[in-house]
Amino acid sequence: MKTIEIKNLDTIRQSAQEFIKAMGKNTIFAFYGSMGAGKTTFIKAICEELGVSDVINSPTFAIVNEYHSDTMVKPIYHFDFYRIKNIHEANDLGAEDYFYSRALCFIEWPEKIEEILPSGTIIVDIEEQAGGSRLVTLS
DSSP states (O other): OEEEEEOSGGGHHHHHHHHHHHHTTOOEEEEEOOTTSSHHHHHHHHHHHTTBOSOOOOOTTTSEEEEOBSSOSSOEEEEEOTTOOSHHHHHHHTHHHHHTTTSEEEEESGGGSGGGSOTTOEEEEEEEOTTSOEEEEEO
């Protein structure tokens, strides 16, 4: 288990660098946290640190965004399953094909699709603290 503190938006890029060092060879990351906890903002910072120059935003309506990095061969997939109604919608999207592509996958609202998450998925909990900082725990 690894814990990273995001003190504020001024330090989020340093926290993203720390997250990247902790990623290892893992490719699937399931981000849990309440609405407004900062999941999208943190994923954006991680992608920027990985060399993505595309516009990075929440895939709330598209369900999945594909980003390309100047430093990585494979694309990065960013999912937001908040709007799906059932697991069949994720299956129709081909979510498992993305998950098993060996490309990086960052998943928001994974609780909606837990039954199809691959074993070895890294759980990332983001919790807002009293002073506004965030604690990011990888397990």
